Amino acid sequence: MIRFFLVFFFLCGRFYGQHQQHVNFVESKVVIEPLPKEKAIKGTVSYTFKILSAVDSVFLDAQNIHLNEVSIDGEKTAFENNGKRLVLKKRFKKNKTYQLKIAYTTKPKQTVYFLGWDDNIRHNEQIWTQGQGKYTSHWLPSFDDMQEKVEFDVSILAEKNYEVIANGQLRSQKDSLNKTLWQYDMQKPMSSYLLAFAIGNYNKQKFISKSGVSIDNYYYPSDSLKVEPTYRYTQEIFDFLESEIGVTYPWQNYKQVPVRDFIYAGMENTGCTIFSEGYVVDSTGFVDKNYVNVNAHELAHQWFGNLVTEKDGHHHWLHEGFATYYAYMAEKKVFGNDFFYWKLWDTAQELHRMSEAGRGEALTDPKSSSLTFYEKGAWALAILRERVGEDAFQNGMKSYLTKYSFQNATIEDFLNEIKAETNTDLTEFEQSWLNSDKFPEEEAITYLKKYNESIRAFVDNEMNGNQLKNVLSGNHPHQYKIALLEKFKSTLSSEALINSAIESDLLTRQKMLQLVEDIPMESKEDIETLLGDKSYISQELALYKLWSSFSNDREKYLEVTEGVEGLPNKNVRLLWLTLAIVTESFKPESTNEYYNELVDYTDPSFSWDVRMGAFQYLAEIGLSDDALVNLIDATEHHSWQFKKYARNLTDELLQQKEYQKRIATVFKKLNQNDFRYINSKLKEE
Numbered sequence: 001m002i003r004f005f006l007v008f009f010f011l012c013g014r015f016y017g018q019h020q021q022h023v024n025f026v027e028s029k030v031v032i033e034p035l036p037k038e039k040a041i042k043g044t045v046s047y048t049f050k051i052l053s054a055v056d057s058v059f060l061d062a063q064n065i066h067l068n069e070v071s072i073d074g075e076k077t078a079f080e081n082n083g084k085r086l087v088l089k090k091r092f093k094k095n096k097t098y099q100l101k102i103a104y105t106t107k108p109k110q111t112v113y114f115l116g117w118d119d120n121i122r123h124n125e126q127i128w129t130q131g132q133g134k135y136t137s138h139w140l141p142s143f144d145d146m147q148e149k150v151e152f153d154v155s156i157l158a159e160k161n162y163e164v165i166a167n168g169q170l171r172s173q174k175d176s177l178n179k180t181l182w183q184y185d186m187q188k189p190m191s192s193y194l195l196a197f198a199i200g201n202y203n204k205q206k207f208i209s210k211s212g213v214s215i216d217n218y219y220y221p222s223d224s225l226k227v228e229p230t231y232r233y234t235q236e237i238f239d240f241l242e243s244e245i246g247v248t249y250p251w252q253n254y255k256q257v258p259v260r261d262f263i264y265a266g267m268e269n270t271g272c273t274i275f276s277e278g279y280v281v282d283s284t285g286f287v288d289k290n291y292v293n294v295n296a297h298e299l300a301h302q303w304f305g306n307l308v309t310e311k312d313g314h315h316h317w318l319h320e321g322f323a324t325y326y327a328y329m330a331e332k333k334v335f336g337n338d339f340f341y342w343k344l345w346d347t348a349q350e351l352h353r354m355s356e357a358g359r360g361e362a363l364t365d366p367k368s369s370s371l372t373f374y375e376k377g378a379w380a381l382a383i384l385r386e387r388v389g390e391d392a393f394q395n396g397m398k399s400y401l402t403k404y405s406f407q408n409a410t411i412e413d414f415l416n417e418i419k420a421e422t423n424t425d426l427t428e429f430e431q432s433w434l435n436s437d438k439f440p441e442e443e444a445i446t447y448l449k450k451y452n453e454s455i456r457a458f459v460d461n462e463m464n465g466n467q468l469k470n471v472l473s474g475n476h477p478h479q480y481k482i483a484l485l486e487k488f489k490s491t492l493s494s495e496a497l498i499n500s501a502i503e504s505d506l507l508t509r510q511k512m513l514q515l516v517e518d519i520p521m522e523s524k525e526d527i528e529t530l531l532g533d534k535s536y537i538s539q540e541l542a543l544y545k546l547w548s549s550f551s552n553d554r555e556k557y558l559e560v561t562e563g564v565e566g567l568p569n570k571n572v573r574l575l576w577l578t579l580a581i582v583t584e585s586f587k588p589e590s591t592n593e594y595y596n597e598l599v600d601y602t603d604p605s606f607s608w609d610v611r612m613g614a615f616q617y618l619a620e621i622g623l624s625d626d627a628l629v630n631l632i633d634a635t636e637h638h639s640w641q642f643k644k645y646a647r648n649l650t651d652e653l654l655q656q657k658e659y660q661k662r663i664a665t666v667f668k669k670l671n672q673n674d675f676r677y678i679n680s681k682l683k684e685e
C-alpha cells in the first residue's frame with residue numbers, strides 16, 4: 001500500500017528529420033491563436049529562406065495541418081500537402097532569398113495540450129506545448145530536422161486575463177476587444193523542437209543574474225507560499241553555471257513555468273523551461289522531492305542542446321550526459337561534496353548491475369536508454385575531467401561552445417576541442433567510456449575513493465554492530481549512513497535497526513522506517529515521534545507502519561495526522577483517507593465523506609499523480625461508478641505512464657464479473673468514440 005513516487009522522468013528524444021542541404025531557413029514570424037473550445041490552432045507563419053544551390057522543390061514538416069493559403073514573394077504558389085509534409089514546387093534560383101507565407105489551421109493530436117477548458121472550475125485552464133519527441137510540426141509548419149535552425153518570433157493571441165509565455169523577450173501586449181496579442185522576439189536561431197508556449201493563470205517572481213540576465217519564475221496565484229522552496233537556489237545555480245561553463249548565458253532571458261500533467265520532469269525550451277507542477281513544494285516537501293536537480297539540468301541544456309545541438313541521435317551524450325553532469329556540479333555547489341560523490345556512487349551501482357547483467361550500453365549508440373545517456377554520460381565527463389585535468393577540461397569546453405554556437409556538433413567535434421588543450425592520449429578513454437557497452441566500475445570506484453572520505457570508509461572498513469551505531473549517531477553524511485543501513489539490513493532485528501538510527505538525521509530515520517517491517521512494542525514511542533518528522537514521506541511511512549502494528553491506537557494516529565496533505569501528489573492525505581475509511585471505529589459518521597473525497601481525487605481536474613494514487617487505494621477498497629467513469633477517462637490520457645497504469649487497472653477489473661457489468665453500464669452513458677481502448681476491450685468480452 002505504500003508507494004514511492006520519486007522517479008525522475010527526463011526526456012530522451014531522438015531525431016532523424018531529413019536534412020535539406022540546399023536551403024537555409026533564416027527567420028520566421030509566427031502569429032497563432034489557440035482556440036481552446038475546439039482544441040485547435042489558427043495561425044500564419046512567414047519564413048525567409050535562402051537557396052544555396054538551384055532546386056525545384058523545398059519542404060517543411062507539417063503534420064495534419066490544413067493549409068488555407070501558401071504564397072512565395074506575394075504570389076500564390078503550387079504545393080503538395082500529404083498530411084506530413086508541405087512541398088513547395090518552384091524553380092528556386094541559387095543565392096536568391098525568398099519569402100514564404102502560410103495561413104493554416106490545425107487540431108493537434110499531440111504536442112499542444114489543452115487542460116481545464118471542459119470543466120466548471122475557474123482559473124485552472126492551461127495550454128502548453130512539448131516539442132521534443134512530440135514534434136512542433138503538429139502545430140506549426142516547421143522542421144523536424146534538428147539541424148535547421150531558425151530565428152523564430154512568436155506572437156500569440158489569447159483571451160485577456162491569461163498570462164502568455166513563449167521563447168524570447170516580450171516586446172508588446174496589444175489589447176483588442178476581449179483578447180490580447182502577446183509579441184515575443186528572439187534574436188538568435190534555434191531548432192524547431194525548442195519552440196514552446198504556455199498559457200494559464202500565473203504570477204511571477206523576478207531575479208536578475210550576476211551577469212544581468214532576467215530570470216522569471218512563474219507560479220499559480222494560490223501557490224505564493226511555495227515560491228521560495230520551489231525555486232530555492234535558482235540564482236546560485238544560474239550564476240554558478242555561467243562561471244563554471246565559462247560562456248555567458250546565450251539567450252535574452254530565462255523563464256521557468258510549472259504546468260499540470262506535464263509529460264516529463266522538465267523540458268529545456270529555449271529560454272523557457274516548462275516543468276511538472278509536481279515540483280511545486282512547501283518547505284517540508286522540499287526534503288522529499290525538490291526542483292533543484294531539474295532546475296539545474298534544464299538550465300544546463302540552454303548551452304548543451306540549445307546553443308550547440310547534436311547532429312543526430314548518435315551524439316545524444318552532448319545533450320543529456322552534459323546536462324546531467326553540470327546539474328550534479330551545481331548541486332555540489334549548493335548541497336556539498338558528499339551529495340555529488342554519493343550521487344555518482346548510486347549511479348555507478350546501477351550502471352554496474354546493468355553492465356554485469358549483460359545489458360550494458362555504449363554512449364555512442366543512439367538506441368541506448370536514459371540511464372546510459374544521463375548517468376553514464378555524466379560519469380564519462382567526470383572521468384574525462386579527471387584524466388585531462390581541470391584547465392584542459394574547462395578550456396576545451398569553452399572552445400567547443402564558442403566554435404559551434406548556434407550550430408550542430410558531433411562527439412568528435414567536442415573531443416577535438418578537448419584534445420587541442422591536452423597532451424593526454426584519449427584513445428583508451430573513448431574506447432572504454434564512449435564506445436564500449438561495459439561500465440568501467442573499477443576506475444569509477446577508484447575515483448570516488450580518491451575524493452570522498454566516507455565512500456572510502458564504506459568500501460574499505462569492516463564494521464560490527466556497535467561501530468555501526470556509533471557511525472549512525474555520529475557526524476557523518478546521511479548518504480553514508482543510508483548506504484550502511486542498506487548493507488546491514490538483513491543482519492539487524494527491527495529493534496536493533498530502530499535503535500541504531502532513531503537518533504540519527506531525518507533522512508537516515510526515513511530510510512530506517514522504510515526498512516523496518518513490524519514495529520516492536522519497545523520501539524512504539526520512538527516511532528510515534530516520527531509522525532511529526534519534517535518530511536511527508538516519513539509521515540506517510542510512520543502513519544502506515546504504526547497503524548498496521550498497533551490496532552488499538554489507530555484512532556489516535558488518525559487524529560494526529562488529520563488535515564496533512566503531504567507532497568503535491570497528496571501522499572499523506574490519500575493514505576489517511578483510506579485508513580480512515582477502513583478503521584470502523586474512527587468517526588463512522590464521516591466514512592462516506594472520506595470515501596467521496598478519495599473518489600474526487602480521481603477527477604480529471606487533478607494532476608495525474610494524484611489521480612493515480614487515489615486509484616491505487618480505491619483498487620483495494622472498491623471503485624464507485626464515478627471513479628469508474630474517471631478511470632475510463634484516464635485510459636486515453638496524454639501521459640503514457642498514467643495511461644498505461646489506467647489500462648492495466650481496467651484490464652484487472654474487467655476480469656471480475658461485477659466490475660465488468662458496471663463498467664459496461666457506465667460506458668454506455670459516455671461518448672464512446674472518445675474511448676477507443678475501453679471500447680475495444682468491452683467488445684472482446
Ligand SMILES: [Zn+2]
Nearest residue numbers: 010011320323
Ligand atoms: Zn535533459
